[in-house]
Amino acid sequence: MIKVGIIGATGYAGGELVRLMMGHKDVEIVWYGSRSYIDKKYADIYQNMFKIVDAKCLDDNMEELAKQADVIFTATPQGFCASMVTEEILSQTKIIDLSADFRIKDVETYEKWYGITHKSPQFIGEAVYGLCEINREDVKKARLVANPGCYTTCSILTAYPLAKEGIIDMNTLIVDAKSGTSGAGRGAKVQNLFCEVNENMKAYGVATHRHTPEIEEQLGYASGEQVVINFTPHLVPMNRGILATEYASLKKDVTYEEVKAIYDQYYKDEIFIRVLEKDVYPETKWVEGSNYVDLNFKIDPRTKRIIMMGAIDNLVKGAAGQAVQNMNLMFGLPESEGLELVPMFP
């Protein structure tokens, strides 16, 4: 049994990690970290876990945790993981960081977009960007995995094959993304109250959202050029789900079949990526509760653009599910262990 510790176990991503671990036959959670609820029963915070989880919440002692756990998941605010990780800790345990601390290779870019000083830049080099479908082999050998952001997972995987194959003009890429509200976290803020979100929709972080440089970096690697994009996130009145609608100019005339063949080439063996049938577009509900990414595209001959669309459950493939997928790779388990979740409908 892999001994798992979670720091930030009472946030939404942390809660989802717990849910997934309960269905994973090779793991045991040894630490439910939650600074806000120390000594409270975990199931008192997440009543769905009543009679399932008996443990109490513990504090954020990463050094102690490193001794007890084979892997630590940090589902914490930006800056936490970077401020705690040390060589000693990494020599004792593995870390899968769900925050952005080790996602971006360029410290300056990180510090500019996140507005904080990076506390342990010395580990950025070794950290592996945990987008399994792209960095699978590196993840397997990693001690420290930077679990991708929710928007970025969806945005990157949707465009990746076409970026890699040079089909689209990267300078024209626009990502218009829409997210359910669990992405905003469980903090008590007026703007996230039911009555403020329900029957409402808005863009936010326009031209300034922190997931922008992460998408740019990864698609830059894919395309082999510097990528600068527009990324606009929107808040939608639903709990879960991200839909990314992406626009780019085609570099040359391509047919549906040609583009489909490229997607298939990259993804046909990917257990968690489903390229839908022609003219069937991704809907967030069809992946809810699962680790799937549903993708499709439409070529517009009038504008010579391609519209790419991707849908994920932001808490699963966009956070906890991908983290488990990374863990499976790091520990030599089947990649889909504990993740064979059938989407729930309705």
Add this chain to the structure above:
Amino acid sequence: MIKVGIIGATGYAGGELVRLMMGHKDVEIVWYGSRSYIDKKYADIYQNMFKIVDAKCLDDNMEELAKQADVIFTATPQGFCASMVTEEILSQTKIIDLSADFRIKDVETYEKWYGITHKSPQFIGEAVYGLCEINREDVKKARLVANPGCYTTCSILTAYPLAKEGIIDMNTLIVDAKSGTSGAGRGAKVQNLFCEVNENMKAYGVATHRHTPEIEEQLGYASGEQVVINFTPHLVPMNRGILATEYASLKKDVTYEEVKAIYDQYYKDEIFIRVLEKDVYPETKWVEGSNYVDLNFKIDPRTKRIIMMGAIDNLVKGAAGQAVQNMNLMFGLPESEGLELVPMFP
């Protein structure tokens, strides 16, 4: 492997059966019946099943199905199962009927409340009312199980121990129940359109809802007297979940501890029933996607009444999950096989 056939596989309950079967290691679905979508790929109707289910929908040929399947689930409109079942079919296969056809022992009562003639009253006697927590032993031996209604499952289990122990005055029992909209089915009706249901709430079937006699019959068995109740269902703008709030006068002064002891006596070994801690009330979200029934109660010394509350996911414990639970019992499998679903939150 148990070979399973589903008639009505494209309704919401049918879809949920498929979802649950995908996670059940001892079954294989051999027949996706759907009169409306014959020859269409099942995954074209329920896109969540893309790359999971490859089969096409078949028609409703119960005779043929009986030959191929070890058990048939009928998730069909009232009257269908009764009109199809024969001794020959029952000699070849088992049937778990999710409709009301075999739930009510008195044919007259059935015909009055449902407004249709019962086509095979000869099987009513042998049919077992599949509320596993109450009729477990009978279910194990049954050929024909009447899977309880969604409202009724919740309403009965919430009051059962107190009815059985004679704690409450059955003549005073009032069940005020609220349901998510999946209970209304997948038929294309104006009243179930998003814009009609969203931001809206209403009672319906007041004093006339068909689940009334089913609750009365079962609680009548429990209490040993004839039971006549008020049952009022309400439609709530959410997909899943039933909450039953039940009121009854106490026959004598009892303490919280005494009542809690009664609930525990009946349910402490039930894997799917969770009697919550004092003053924690059931919320539908805490059981969503799972087979749990969450229960609690509050004694009101001012009125000498007790308020009992129960929550279920109407598509799981209220339909497909309970059907699988019955199947497990009928085939000698562990009762929770394929049903160890952790509720999804948020």
Add this chain to the structure above:
Amino acid sequence: MIKVGIIGATGYAGGELVRLMMGHKDVEIVWYGSRSYIDKKYADIYQNMFKIVDAKCLDDNMEELAKQADVIFTATPQGFCASMVTEEILSQTKIIDLSADFRIKDVETYEKWYGITHKSPQFIGEAVYGLCEINREDVKKARLVANPGCYTTCSILTAYPLAKEGIIDMNTLIVDAKSGTSGAGRGAKVQNLFCEVNENMKAYGVATHRHTPEIEEQLGYASGEQVVINFTPHLVPMNRGILATEYASLKKDVTYEEVKAIYDQYYKDEIFIRVLEKDVYPETKWVEGSNYVDLNFKIDPRTKRIIMMGAIDNLVKGAAGQAVQNMNLMFGLPESEGLELVPMFP
């Protein structure tokens, strides 16, 4: 022009008061009180008011306000109005208090249910309970009006004619009420976050909710006897709307027509009460945004009970609309001035 001051203008009820006042031709708001947002532009807090309201928020200075305003609305937490009101203030202005401070005539009852000491019991006697349909004449002469609670408005008006006419056994009355989430206010609490409320439903304050004694007192006046009821509120995932489902035993056999005649006798001239047609049940959406109360009932001959149902918009008839209705009466205006709001659908 009536000069209006609002204390608590940035809560949901306060915001609704502002919305209604904008459509009221005889009033002018001179004071947007909001302790939390002093000196901020009101339209920065409620962006719907951009280009409509130019004013900034002011603090809670009731003495100053009394000099400037003809009427003060206190949409404030319990205890505030009682702690501020003085004879001097009441000699200068009228007060419509949307809190519970002056709703209950018995100080002890108030203090027991609300858990606070009443700071100005000397004004309880003169305060008029502002349920216009019942206390219209008293309201006209009042200096201090206690605007009824949202649940109570709906619960009382639904049962009032039958309580008054002695048709129902008051000892059997049970009120099962369901409310949209705006009733929980605009405070930043985890339990009211979108993801906690959406796709969820629960009872709360079971047998202990503070609106209970208010309903009991008013229905006690109506029936001429002491009334003790069960009142159970529920939280529903929608913004606005209260639905009350009320159960009581009939004292004698009555027909639909007889009961309908009683409702008509009390309400047929009431502009804001709509007794629906036979077997049409109230839906909250049909009154949304308006000051209407939609009512109906069903006699159940099986149980000899009557089920009464009422629906309101909790922010209009349940708070701000009723407050404006009271203001209209107090200032000799037509009762429906500014309140002829057509419900918005969908």
Add this chain to the structure above:
Amino acid sequence: MIKVGIIGATGYAGGELVRLMMGHKDVEIVWYGSRSYIDKKYADIYQNMFKIVDAKCLDDNMEELAKQADVIFTATPQGFCASMVTEEILSQTKIIDLSADFRIKDVETYEKWYGITHKSPQFIGEAVYGLCEINREDVKKARLVANPGCYTTCSILTAYPLAKEGIIDMNTLIVDAKSGTSGAGRGAKVQNLFCEVNENMKAYGVATHRHTPEIEEQLGYASGEQVVINFTPHLVPMNRGILATEYASLKKDVTYEEVKAIYDQYYKDEIFIRVLEKDVYPETKWVEGSNYVDLNFKIDPRTKRIIMMGAIDNLVKGAAGQAVQNMNLMFGLPESEGLELVPMFP
């Protein structure tokens, strides 16, 4: 009093017309046309109108209607108005057509995108595109007004000043729009059921939606060049509201202040257009129930693009409200008569 006839009074746009007319002091509805509900009381179809509208639904007899009404609103499927309108009718009455029949000047374009033959192309020339803020003077003199589409109203007004002033490269314009579900109409379709829409989000009509040529035509007039855009509509789980997020490359370096000055130049006297303050983005809830268009923009110096955002209530400014605004202009009434609706929040 202006005598108003409505054909299609029981669709959502028709229902909204009725709601608005009830608050318009200069009009009287003389004809509630609804082919599906002939002879039924209107308030039986839209229960919100109980005790407000007494009339019954009538059929679609446009000739008879022309005699009785000063203006006819056709809230009907594509093709209906074009198949009914004649010179005789237009000599007797005015028509405001909420369908697309007369929105597009080029018959071929209409027929290609809508897939139907235009039955009265002879009136296309005289029809005025009823986007009041742009064609105000022409609307005043019109007999036949083509009321703009919901997406188009929002999309055009959001980009119009910058298109007109040549600030943006029209070849780069991308409109990513999101709509509440009332835009899908009141037809009973599985895809619009509550359980299918709730907790879900999807793109539809990608690169093929019929509002595309309408936007292109109008922005073509504005910019003086042929415009070909990508327009992608999305379905969002809410009743009302459209949010358009529009992307375009800037033709030259401009500052926030310069762009703001352009928007102000065009819109500062427009009663229904609110250009928000810097970095405040439109939210659909802030305009709900009202005729407002809320707009703003963000310049992204990294990509040299501008992101423009606009929000409307699709049933008001996107349909019925704009139709009333057109009527006001056609009859010489103040443009905002009956439309001074304060957005409802929450």
